[in-house]
Amino acid sequence: MSTVTPPLPYRVAAARPETADAVSLELLPVAAALPRFQPGQFAMVYVFGVGEVPISVSAIRGSGDALVHTVRAVGAVSGALCRLRPGDVVGLRPGDVVGLRGPYGTGWDLDSAAGADVLVIAGGIGLAPLRPVVHHVLERPGEHGRLGVLVGARAAEDLLYRDELRRWRASARVEVTVDRPTPGWQGAVGVVTGLLDRVELREENTCALLCGPEVMIRHTAQALTARGLPAHRIQVSLERNMKCGTGHCGHCQLGPLLLCLDGPVVDCAGSQSLLAVREL
Amino acid sequence: MPEADLHQLMAGTLDAPRWDDVASRCLTCGNCTMVCPTCFCTTTEDVTDLTGDHAERWRLWDSCFDLDFSYLHAGTVRASPRSRYRQWLTHKLGTWYDQFGSSGCVGCGRCIVWCPVAIDITEEAAALHDWANRPADDGGAPA
Amino acid sequence: MTGLPALLGGLPETHRDQLLAIARDRSFPGGERLFDEGGAADRFWLIRSGEVALDLYVPGRPPPVVETVGPGQLLGWSWLFPPYRWHLGAQALAPVDAWEFPADQVRAPCTADPELGYRLTLRCAEVIAERLQATRIRLLDLYAPRTAAS
Ligand SMILES: Cc1cc2nc3c(=O)[nH]c(=O)nc-3n(C[C@H](O)[C@H](O)[C@H](O)COP(=O)(O)OP(=O)(O)OC[C@H]3O[C@@H](n4cnc5c(N)ncnc54)[C@H](O)[C@@H]3O)c2cc1C
Numbered sequence A: 001m002s003t004v005t006p007p008l009p010y011r012v013a014a015a016r017p018e019t020a021d022a023v024s025l026e027l028l029p030v031a032a033a034l035p036r037f038q039p040g041q042f043a044m045v046y047v048f049g050v051g052e053v054p055i056s057v058s059a060i061r062g063s064g065d066a067l068v069h070t071v072r073a074v075g076a077v078s079g080a081l082c083r084l085r086p087g088d089v090v091g092l093r094p095g096d097v098v099g100l101r102g103p104y105g106t107g108w109d110l111d112s113a114a115g116a117d118v119l120v121i122a123g124g125i126g127l128a129p130l131r132p133v134v135h136h137v138l139e140r141p142g143e144h145g146r147l148g149v150l151v152g153a154r155a156a157e158d159l160l161y162r163d164e165l166r167r168w169r170a171s172a173r174v175e176v177t178v179d180r181p182t183p184g185w186q187g188a189v190g191v192v193t194g195l196l197d198r199v200e201l202r203e204e205n206t207c208a209l210l211c212g213p214e215v216m217i218r219h220t221a222q223a224l225t226a227r228g229l230p231a232h233r234i235q236v237s238l239e240r241n242m243k244c245g246t247g248h249c250g251h252c253q254l255g256p257l258l259l260c261l262d263g264p265v266v267d268c269a270g271s272q273s274l275l276a277v278r279e280l
Numbered sequence B: 001m002p003e004a005d006l007h008q009l010m011a012g013t014l015d016a017p018r019w020d021d022v023a024s025r026c027l028t029c030g031n032c033t034m035v036c037p038t039c040f041c042t043t044t045e046d047v048t049d050l051t052g053d054h055a056e057r058w059r060l061w062d063s064c065f066d067l068d069f070s071y072l073h074a075g076t077v078r079a080s081p082r083s084r085y086r087q088w089l090t091h092k093l094g095t096w097y098d099q100f101g102s103s104g105c106v107g108c109g110r111c112i113v114w115c116p117v118a119i120d121i122t123e124e125a126a127a128l129h130d131w132a133n134r135p136a137d138d139g140g141a142p143a
Numbered sequence C: 001m002t003g004l005p006a007l008l009g010g011l012p013e014t015h016r017d018q019l020l021a022i023a024r025d026r027s028f029p030g031g032e033r034l035f036d037e038g039g040a041a042d043r044f045w046l047i048r049s050g051e052v053a054l055d056l057y058v059p060g061r062p063p064p065v066v067e068t069v070g071p072g073q074l075l076g077w078s079w080l081f082p083p084y085r086w087h088l089g090a091q092a093l094a095p096v097d098a099w100e101f102p103a104d105q106v107r108a109p110c111t112a113d114p115e116l117g118y119r120l121t122l123r124c125a126e127v128i129a130e131r132l133q134a135t136r137i138r139l140l141d142l143y144a145p146r147t148a149a150s
Helices: A076-081 A124-139 A162-168 A192-198 A214-226 A268-275 B006-012 B018-023 B031-035 B081-100 B110-114 B121-132 C013-022 C103-112 C114-139
Strands: A008-019 A022-029 A042-047 A051-056 A059-061 A066-072 A097-104 A117-123 A147-153 A173-178 A206-211 A234-237 A265-267 B042-048 B055-061 C024-028 C033-035 C043-049 C052-055 C065-069 C089-092 C096-102
Touching: A008 A066, A022 A097, A042 A066, A042 A076, A051 A066, A051 A076, A051 A097, A051 B042, A059 A124, A066 A076, A066 A124, A117 A124, A117 A192, A117 A214, A124 A147, A124 A162, A124 A206, A124 A234, A147 A162, A147 A192, A162 A173, A173 A192, A192 A214, A192 C114, A206 A214, A214 A234, A214 A268, A214 C114, A234 A268, A265 A268, B006 B081, B006 B121, B018 B081, B018 B121, B031 B110, B081 B121, B110 B121, C013 C096, C013 C103, C013 C114, C043 C103, C065 C114, C096 C103, C103 C114
Parallel strands: A117 A147, A117 A206, A147 A173, A206 A234
Antiparallel strands: A008 A022, A008 A097, A022 A066, A042 A051, A042 A097, A059 A066, A234 A265, B042 B055, C024 C096, C033 C089, C043 C096, C052 C065, C052 C089
8 A cells, every 4th residue: 555645736837728627737747757657547636725636647748748638627626627718817827837646547458459449438537538648549559459439428518638539539439419509519429338339339449538527437338238248348437535645544444445546446246236235 | 142143143134124113213323333433434634825835735534424434526425314323233233243343232222321322333233133033934024 | 320120129130020021211390290299100210310309389489399209219109009199299300211100010910920929019118118217317307506405
C-alpha cells in the first residue's frame, strides 16, 4: 500500500470549456512532475482551500508531464475547477495552480487488448477516462484490431471532444447517439446500447472498455455478455466516494474492492456480481 | 462466533433477511466504529481563514455509519441502515480478508459492550450462518 | 461493417434463407418519409446502412424524433399485430439501404409453419423488449445535471 504524498503544484496551462458544465484543464508541473499516468488512472486534484477530488486523466501529452483533466461541475470542488464562462468568479483560469497527487488506481488493461478489436463505450463524462485509450490505440497503428468508439450523451451540446470525435472517424468506427435530439441533430437518437447492433462484434477477439453512469455500465455490460463477449473481456471504470486515493480512508469500498487501489478499472468477471448487490 | 469460514459466509449472505432484522434494531449511531480497535476510516476537511490565503487540510476520524460516508454527488450509495450495518460487519469479518489477509475482528467485545441496543456481532454472524445452512426447502422466507 | 442484422442472426439458416428470399433491396434518399403514423403497416425493413428517425406528429412544431434506427436494426413491427397500423412516423436521415419485407408475404409462411412463426415472433419480441428497456433507461435522464434531492 502506498503512502500519502503531498500534492505537487501544477499550473493550468489552458482551460477549455467542453460543454455547458464541463471544462478540460491542461496542467503542467510547476517544478517536479508526477510519475507517468496510464490511461484509466486518476489523480487527486486539490483546489486551494476548497478540497480534493479524484479526476481521471483525459489526455497524457508530450513526454507525459502534461496532463489533461476533464471536469464536470457537480459540486464544491469540481465547481471550483471549472470556469465555464469568461466572466465566472469561481473556476480556474490559465496561470492558476492546483495540487496533484497520483497516478492512482488501475489503468485500462491495454496489454490484454493487443491484437484484439478495441470497443470503447462511453456515456456522458465517461468519455473522459476513455479518451487516452483512443489516443493510445491510434498512436499504435497495427497493434490492435479495429477500433470502435460508441458514445452516448444527453444532447448534441453535451458531447465532449466534438472535434476529436470527427478526427477519429478517419481511423475508427465512431458512433454517437443522444437521448434528446435538438433541432439540427442529424445523428442517432437512443441509448448507447442501441449502437451495438451497428458494429460487428467479433466476440472471440474483442476487448470492450466502458465508462459512464453505473446504470449505463450495467446495461451495456449485460448487452455485451448477451452478444457473447466473455465477462473478463469487458472492463469497466467505477466510481465511489474517495478521500485519499491510496487505500487508507475506507470510503471507496465496493465489497472486497478498494476502488482506488483495485479499481477504478475492473473487469466484469470480478465486478458484475458486486454491481448487482444494492447499496454495496 | 460460528465455527465457519466467516470470509465465505459474509460474501455469500449479502441478501440474507437477517440484515433487515438487525437493521430494525441498529440506530446507526456508530458507537461500534468508535470503539473498534481496527476501524481505520477517515475523512478530510478543508478549512481556510477569512482572507483565504491560509488553508489547512485535516484528516478526521470517520464512520461508515455516517450517511455522507458513501456520498456520490447528490446521492448516498448506502442510504439504508441495513446496508450500512452490512458494510460494517461484512468488512470486519469478511472483506478484511480480501484487503488485508486476516480478520478485522480481534475479539475484544467492545462493540458489543458499547452498543446501545445490545447488538452482538457474534449473534449476528451465527444467525447468518444458520440462514446460510437452512434446510433447502425453506425458500429463504424472512426469519 | 455490420454482419447479418440481429433479427436474422438468431434464426436457423433455413428460416433465414426463407425470409431473405422474400426480401427485396430498397434504397431511400435522405429526407424521404418511409411511413406515417396511422398508415397501413404492410412491410418492414432490415437496415443495412443509413439512419431512420422515428417521429410523432405534434401540431404546430416539427415532428419530434423519439428514436432512430440504424444499420443492423429492424425498422417496423406494427405489421405483426392487428390492426397493422404504424404507431410512429419514419423518415430517412441519411441515404438508406435496406431489405424490405412485404408483411403479407412474411405472415403467410409464418401461419403455415408455426415454428418459423414462433421463432420470428420471438426475435421481434426480443427487439421490442430491448427497445422498451432502452426507453425506460432514457426516461431516467442519466446524464442530466444532478440536483441534490432523493
Ligand atoms: C476514479 C474516479 C475518477 C473520476 N474521474 C472524473 C473525471 O474525469 N471527471 C469528472 O468530472 N469527475 C470524475 N469523477 C467524479 C468526481 O470525483 C466527483 O464529481 C467529485 O468528487 C465531486 O466532488 P465535489 O466536491 O465537486 O462535489 P460534492 O457533491 O460537493 O462532493 C463532496 C465530496 O464528496 C466526494 N464525492 C462526491 N461525489 C463523488 C464522486 N462521484 N466520486 C468520488 N467522490 C465523490 C468528494 O470527496 C467530494 O469532495 C471521478 C471519480 C472517481 C472515483
